[in-house]
Amino acid sequence: MNLMIFYELDDSGSPVLDEQKQPVIRHRPESKALADVLLVTRLHAANPAMHNVIDKFIELYSVTLQWDWFAHYQAWLVRKADAELNAPELPIETQYQQAIEVPLFAEPMPERPQHKTIEQYRASILIDGISIDEYLFRTQRAAAVNxxxxxxxxxxxxxxxxxxxxxxxxxxxxxxxxxxxxxxxxxxxxxxxxxxxxxxxxxxxxxxxxxxxxxxxxxxx
Structure with a gap:
């Protein structure tokens, strides 16, 4: 799993390590919520010259999805390490069988959002029950009719x-x-x-x- 976008990188493109030899996490970059995307879409849908602004907000929303997932993933790692560290000791004769039947930490890893293109987001994000692409088209058509x-x-x-x-x-x-x-x-x-x-x-x-x-x-x- 490639986590390079979340880490500070040196000149060679490798993660910078802290004193514990762990990768240094970047400061979270600017991002936008889904509500911001929907708001700017409504504001600028009728003006094709401003659609680049909508695309920029979608791009920043994709940053939100990735960094929100990363926060959940980091918390999941902590819970996993804690569960494994504090697992009760089992008799030697049952340890192997127990490991097969009941894992020490059964919580599934958070599913990482798929990377998508701007076009894919515009086709999949819904506004008023239709995709952003369709919303833009209908709004421009209504403006043309008017x-x-x-x-x-x-x-x-x-x-x-x-x-x-x-x-x-x-x-x-x-x-x-x-x-x-x-x-x-x-x-x-x-x-x-x-x-x-x-x-x-x-x-x-x-x-x-x-x-x-x-x-x-x-x-x-």
Missing amino acids: SITVKVDGLVFDGDEQSQRRMLAAIHASEDAGIESTIWRLADNTEAAVTVEQIRQAHSLAIIEQGKLWTKGATNA
């Missing part, structure tokens, strides 16, 4: 899901009332007189743009 704009006759309409619902409501209301035009707030936050037909076209284009995003998502999933 940013949809469409142009009809030189007018730029918001095309996000809420705007789509407003368009649909306006179309239905105009049909019921026999209205052919209305005042509409455009994507640049200005108001303009638009026809119901322009709203209908904008609604159709927004649906198409959203469909492209969801189709892309189905392809990449």
Whole structure:
């Protein structure tokens, strides 16, 4: 078992030994908890330029896993040595048989976490019930949907899901009332007189743009 990452090393790459000829344990390096990884993922999921920060926190979380295990392993070694040192003396004729049937220390060694790549951690760590990879993808897709704009006759309409619902409501209301035009707030936050037909076209284009995003998502999933 390779424990070199936990020890101080000399220039030759060998562990530095203390006065008792035992390897000198390094000071625990900077690390992050799983909660930190989940928090930074939520904060930066929609911004691909910040995903390197998420990866850095995952890397530091992997440090936590290894050093937490090492602490448990060191404590396990102490318990094992204590059990063997304080084992009761057995008659000579039963010592061999006892060693076979009942070991002096039966507690299993703590299982060391597997070393994983950043990609493997992103695929295995769950946030809101899905992997970090899937969470990042869905968040970016939602941000893209919220940013949809469409142009009809030189007018730029918001095309996000809420705007789509407003368009649909306006179309239905105009049909019921026999209205052919209305005042509409455009994507640049200005108001303009638009026809119901322009709203209908904008609604159709927004649906198409959203469909492209969801189709892309189905392809990449």
